Amino acid sequence: MAKELTLDKLTLAAKTLKVLAHPVRMKIVEFLGDGEQNVSSIQKHIRLQQAVTSQHLKLLLVHNLVNKRREKNFIYYRKNTDIIAGIINCVRDCTPGK
């Protein structure tokens, strides 16, 4: 149950956690739910510029919080539930004792 976390591990954990800690990215992750959505849908749903949407998606992707898949010329994003679940555990582990 993760008693001792090194600064290195904490740094890594904080980095991943930080990716989620942005209103737009949280909105995206929430919108994805258990399914998948293409960039246009996401963009329309959040009412954000295309480039900005793309940039946030990239960040989520690079940090492995989401996966992407191409179909025709749409790109569908989906949550990487392992990592999302991992973040929950990270928060829990970083606050031991309850």
Place this chain on the structure above:
Amino acid sequence: MAKELTLDKLTLAAKTLKVLAHPVRMKIVEFLGDGEQNVSSIQKHIRLQQAVTSQHLKLLLVHNLVNKRREKNFIYYRKNTDIIAGIINCVRDCTPGK
């Protein structure tokens, strides 16, 4: 189970989450555990300058992640477990479905 989160709520949640998303602050929160520690102890444990420690503590305090209590001229910090637990739920709620 927080099905619909408004952008406002997400923004607020992200803001709080962001406070935790920093290696030093996570280290502090981890060090606090279920007990309390004064600033000097925290500072020595994390090997950080006094001013920086104080600033991070302030941030945690302002966002209600910790409480403080004075005894003599030491100030003891303690986790606000409600909020910490709330963050865990926040992460869970913002990633519905698992």
Place this chain on the structure above:
DNA sequence: GGCAAATATAATAATATTTCAATAAAGAAA
């Protein structure tokens, strides 16, 4: 009161993040 110890604040500098605007890339479809 005056001094020392512990903690806080403020101003600035250094860095990092986010947005914006324009352009590029990749695939579909004619």
Place this chain on the structure above:
DNA sequence: TTTCTTTATTGAAATATTATTATATTTGCC
């Protein structure tokens, strides 16, 4: 191939965060 649609990238500007340094505040004790 040409063009259209969707998504990605890039560089610069705007903002936000973090560290640094110096100074201030608060309290206990003499």
